Amino acid sequence: MALDPFTLLVLTSAMAAASALYLAAEWHSVRERSLLLWSTGFAIIAVGCVLALLRSRGYVLFGIWFPNGMLIVAHWMFLSGVAAFTRTRLPRAWWLLVAVWLAMLALPGGPWWSKAMLGIQSLLIAVISLRAGLLLRPQGGALTLSVGAAQLRFVLLVHGLFYLAKASSTLVPDAFINLASFRGTVILVSLVEGVMAIMLLAMSMTGTERHRREERIAQIAARDPLTALDNRRALYLRAPPLLQQASPASPGALLLIDLDHFKQVNDLHGHDAGDRLLVTFADLLRSTLPDGALAARLGGDEFVILLTNTSSAAVQALCETLREAFAQQARTLFTTPEPVALSIGATMFDQPDTELSHWLKRADDALYASKRKGRDRMELAPWSPGPPQ
Incomplete structure (x- = not known):
C-alpha cells in the first residue's frame, strides 16, 4: 500500500478515532478530566481528517482552512488535558489563540495566501504543543514524572519543534505548498509525522493516567479510611x-x-x-x-x-x-x-x-x-x- 497523502489521511483519521474511543472508555472508568479532554482532541482530529478526505473527493462541505483550524482546536484540547493532569490553571491570555485563528480566516487572498495560513497555523500548533510539554516539567518535586508522563512530554516537545520547523519552511522562497491537492513535500512529511504523533501521544497519555491511577490505588491501600493517616x-x-x-x-x-x-x-x-x-x-x-x-x-x-x-x-x-x-x-x-x-x-x-x-x-x-x-x-x-x- 503506497503511503500517498490520501492513504495517510485515512490512517490518521482511523488512528485518531480509535484513540478517541479508547481514551473515552478510560475516562468512563476513572472520570479523570484530562482523559476526556484528550479524547475530545483526538475526536476533533478524526472529524477534521474526514472533512479533508471528503474535500479531496469533491465533496466540499467547508472551506479548506476549517479542517486545518480544527487541528489547532485539537491541540488546544491536548494542552487543556495536560493542564488538568498537572493541576495547572492556564492564563486567560491563551484564549487569544482563538482570536488569532479567527483573524487568519479574514486574511485576503493572494499568491502568498497558502503560505501565510500554513505558517501561522503551524506556529500556533507549535506554541500550544511546546507549552503542553513544558507544563509536564517537574517543579520543585511537586510533580514526579512517571515513564508515561516523561514520554508524553518528549513527544509533545518534539511535535512542537516539528511544527515550528514547518512554520519556518513557509518562509523559504519558492517552497511548493498546495493543500487543496495534497501536493508538496511539507504536506506529505506533515501527514507522516501526524500518524506517528497520534500513535505516540495516545500511548503516552494512556500510560500517564494509568500510572497516576495505580499510584492512587496504592495510596488508598496504605491509608486509614477514617483518619487518612498511614495504616x-x-x-x-x-x-x-x-x-x-x-x-x-x-x-x-x-x-x-x-x-x-x-x-x-x-x-x-x-x-x-x-x-x-x-x-x-x-x-x-x-x-x-x-x-x-x-x-x-x-x-x-x-x-x-x-x-x-x-x-x-x-x-x-x-x-x-x-x-x-x-x-x-x-x-x-x-x-x-x-x-x-x-x-x-x-x-x-x-x-x-x-x-x-x-x-x-x-x-x-x-x-x-x-x-x-x-x-x-x-x-x-x-x-x-x-x-x-
Whole structure:
C-alpha cells in the first residue's frame, strides 16, 4: 500500500478515532478530566481528517482552512488535558489563540495566501504543543514524572519543534505548498509525522493516567479510611528507611499512643462521635508533628508515631504538647464521666539494623506501664540497645 497523502489521511483519521474511543472508555472508568479532554482532541482530529478526505473527493462541505483550524482546536484540547493532569490553571491570555485563528480566516487572498495560513497555523500548533510539554516539567518535586508522563512530554516537545520547523519552511522562497491537492513535500512529511504523533501521544497519555491511577490505588491501600493517616501496612513499609537513619549520634523515637476512656465516648455519644474524636486527634498529629515524622493508626484508638533525629527531651516535650492539646479538645467536644486523655509509651532507638517489631514491643511495654501508673501520662522506656544481631 503506497503511503500517498490520501492513504495517510485515512490512517490518521482511523488512528485518531480509535484513540478517541479508547481514551473515552478510560475516562468512563476513572472520570479523570484530562482523559476526556484528550479524547475530545483526538475526536476533533478524526472529524477534521474526514472533512479533508471528503474535500479531496469533491465533496466540499467547508472551506479548506476549517479542517486545518480544527487541528489547532485539537491541540488546544491536548494542552487543556495536560493542564488538568498537572493541576495547572492556564492564563486567560491563551484564549487569544482563538482570536488569532479567527483573524487568519479574514486574511485576503493572494499568491502568498497558502503560505501565510500554513505558517501561522503551524506556529500556533507549535506554541500550544511546546507549552503542553513544558507544563509536564517537574517543579520543585511537586510533580514526579512517571515513564508515561516523561514520554508524553518528549513527544509533545518534539511535535512542537516539528511544527515550528514547518512554520519556518513557509518562509523559504519558492517552497511548493498546495493543500487543496495534497501536493508538496511539507504536506506529505506533515501527514507522516501526524500518524506517528497520534500513535505516540495516545500511548503516552494512556500510560500517564494509568500510572497516576495505580499510584492512587496504592495510596488508598496504605491509608486509614477514617483518619487518612498511614495504616498498619504502610507503617511496616515506610518504617525501615526511617529506622536505617538511626545512629548513636542521631537517635530516633517510637511512640505508641492509646486514647484513655475512648469507649465512653462511643457508649454515651455514639460511634459517629467516636469517629469524630479520632479524626480530631489525627488532625492534631498532622499539625503538631515535625517534618519527616511518620504517623499511623494501628487500629481502634491506637496510634504510632515514628520520629527521626530527635532526643528524649524533645520527645517528652512533644508528648506533653499532644496530651494537653488533645485533653482540651476532648473536653470541648464530649462530656464523659472520666476524662478522655492520652496514654503514651515511648522508646528511643539508635540501632539501624533493628526491626520495627522490636521497638513496637518496647513502646508497648512502656504504654502498659503508663496505664498502670494512672493513665494520661507518657512513659519512656529505659534506654537500651537493640537485640543481638
